[in-house]
Amino acid sequence: xxxxxxxxxxxxxxxxxxxxxxxxxxxxxKENGIGxxxxxxxxxxDYLGSGWWEDMELLVQEAKRLGLKMWIFDDGSYPSGTAxxxxxxxxxxxxxxxxxxxxxxxxxxxxxxxxxxDQWLEDGERFxxxxxxxxxxxxxxxxxxxxxxxxxxxxxxxxxxxIPEGEWRIFICKVTGNGGEEWTKNYLNPxxxxxxxxxxxxxxxxxYRHLGADFGDTIQGFFTDEPRFGNSPGYDRLLGDDMVxxxxxxxxxxxxxxxxxxxxxxxxxxxxxxxxxxxxxLCPAASGALV
Numbered sequence: 004x005x006x007x008x009x010x011x012x013x014x015x016x017x018x019x020x021x022x023x024x025x026x027x028x029x030x031x032x033k034e035n036g037i038g039x040x041x042x043x044x045x046x047x048x049d050y051l052g053s054g055w056w057e058d059m060e061l062l063v064q065e066a067k068r069l070g071l072k073m074w075i076f077d078d079g080s081y082p083s084g085t086a087x088x089x090x091x092x093x094x095x096x097x098x099x100x101x102x103x104x105x106x107x108x109x110x111x112x113x114x115x116x117x118x119x120x121d122q123w124l125e126d127g128e129r130f131x132x133x134x135x136x137x138x139x140x141x142x143x144x145x146x147x148x149x150x151x152x153x154x155x156x157x158x159x160x161x162x163x164x165x166i167p168e169g170e171w172r173i174f175i176c177k178v179t180g181n182g183g184e185e186w187t188k189n190y191l192n193p194x195x196x197x198x199x200x201x202x203x204x205x206x207x208x209x210x211y212r213h214l215g216a217d218f219g220d221t222i223q224g225f226f227t228d229e230p231r232f233g234n235s236p237g238y239d240r241l242l243g244d245d246m247v248x249x250x251x252x253x254x255x256x257x258x259x260x261x262x263x264x265x266x267x268x269x270x271x272x273x274x275x276x277x278x279x280x281x282x283x284x285l286c287p288a289a290s291g292a293l294v
Contacts, residue, residue, distance in 0.1 A: 011037050012037070012038075012039050012040060012041060012074070013032070013037065013040055013041070014040075014041050014043040014076075015028065015032075015040040015041060015042055015043055015062075016043045016045070016046050017042060017043060017044055017046060017047040017055075017058055018046045018047065018048075019047055019048055019049060019054050019055075019058060022061055025058065025061055025062060025065070026061075026065055029062070029065050029066060029069055029071060030069065032069075032071065033069045033070070033071060037071075038070075038071060038072060039066075039071050039072030039073060039074070039223070040066075040071065040072075040073060040074070041073075041074040041075070041076060041226045042059065042062055042073060042074070042075045042076060043076050044075075044076045044078070044079055045076070045079065045080060045081065047079070050078075050079035050087045051079065051086075051087055051089070051205070051206070051209060056213050059075070059210075059213065059214060060213070060214070063214055063217050063221055063222065066221050067217065067220075067221045071221075072221065072222075072223050073221055073222050073223065074222075074223050074224055074225065074226045075210060075222065075224075075225050075226065076225070076226050076227075076228065077206050077207065077225040077226065077227050077228075078206065078227075078228070081228050081229070082187065082190070082228050082229040082230060082231055082233075083227040083228050083229070083230050084187075084190040084191045084193070084202065084230050084231070085187075085189055085190055085191070086191075086201075086202050086205040086206050088189060089205050090189060090190070090191045090198070090201065090202060090205070091188075091189030093201075093205075094191075094198065094201050097191050097192055097195055097197060097198030097201055098180065098188070098189060098190065098191065098192060098198075099180060099183060099187070099188065099190055099191070099192045099232070099233060099234075099249075100178055100179070100180060100192055100195075100250045100251065101178070101179050101180070101181070101182055101183055101234055101247035101248060101249065101250050102131070102176060102177075102178065102179075102247065102248045102249075102250040103128075103176070103177050103178075103179045103181075103182055103247045103248075104174055104175070104176050104177075105123050105174075105175050105177075106172050106173060106174045106175065107172075107173050107175070108138075108170065108171070108172050108173075109166050109170075109171050109172075109173060110166070110169075110170055110171070111165075111166030111167050111168050111169055111171060112165075112166060112167060112168045113165070113166040114165050114166075115163055115164075115165060116163070116164055116165070116166050117161050117162065117163055118133075118161065118162040118164070118173055119160065119161055119162075120133070120157055120160050120161060120162055120175060121160035121161075123175050123177065124177060125179070125181065127179070127180055127181075128177050128178065128179040128180075128181070129177060129178045129179075130157070130160075130175070130176075130177050131176040131177055131178050132152065132154040132176045133152075133153045133154050133156075133157060133162055133173060133174065133175055133176070134150060134151065134152055134153065134154075134173075134174045134176070135149075135150070135151045135153050135164070135171050135172070135173045135174070136149055136150050136151075136171065136172055136174070137149035137167070137169050137170070137171055138169070138170040138171065138172055145172070153173070178250055179247065181247075182234070182246070182247035183232075183233045183234045183235065183247055184231075184233040184234075184235070184236050187231070187233040190231075190233055192249075192250075192251060193230060193231075193232060193249070194232075194249055194250065194251035194253075194254060195251050195252075206225075207225065210225075232249040234246055234247050234248055234249050235247070
């Protein structure tokens with residue numbers, strides 16, 4: 004804030020009140036040494052609707068007259084990332100997706116062993132890949148050299164594989180919208196650039212379209228509140244804990260680039276070791292040691 008006296012920058016809760024109430028509140032802020040405020044939308048009954056723009060235009064003009072600075076909360080609910088529910092309504096393809104891993108143990112040698120893949124898939128889920136690792140003991144320690152990408156052996160929802168000698172664990176990876184925070188299921192996928200673009204268009208660009216002449220002067224910017232992956236409730240989880248993981252359709256390709264691979268991770272690629280490290284680093288079910 005640039006006002007001479009700016010001890011506080013309060014959240015100014017908007018309820019679509021009478022215009023005189025809004026003017027009076029801003030005057031009282033000015034009189035009490037407050038140099039600016041955040042227009043807080045969460046109680047407003049018409050966020051991004053005509054009632055919201057009517058109130059915002061009044062607040063901007065009154066703030067300009069009083070020399071106050073203004074910030075705007077960027078959603079209609081907490082946390083930021085739903086565009087007041089419009090992401091889920093208009094762009095369900097941009098909602099959160101996760102990587103989930105389940106497994107089945109098998110003992111070899113066994114020829115043409117069949118493992119049902121589709122039984123692990125719920126409505127709306129998609130099979131991604133299957134990876135097998137040889138167990139070194141009953142504590143789920145695995146040999147890095149044993150990792151095999153067996154995705155290519157899946158036909159019509161069944162994995163047909165000649166299991167080598169030893170104890171093996173077959174990991175079934177799937178893309179799902181389940182397993183994360185239930186109360187943020189309609190939140191955009193932060194890893195999806197198109198989803199982020201849709202959110203910016205619905206909220207940020209709409210505000211600029213209505214109030215653009217005052218951005219950079221009276222309007223200082225937006226206040227965003229705890230954007231999140233939402234793959235697990237709470238804030239104390241670590242990679243390797245039992246939880247689904249953030250996912251996007253471009254994630255493997257991007258990780259391959261970070262690892263210096265010219266292709267996406269694959270057990271049959273020149274980056275097979277990188278795939279193994281990636282897989283076991285993320286997979287909760289494969290939390291045993293690599294040897």
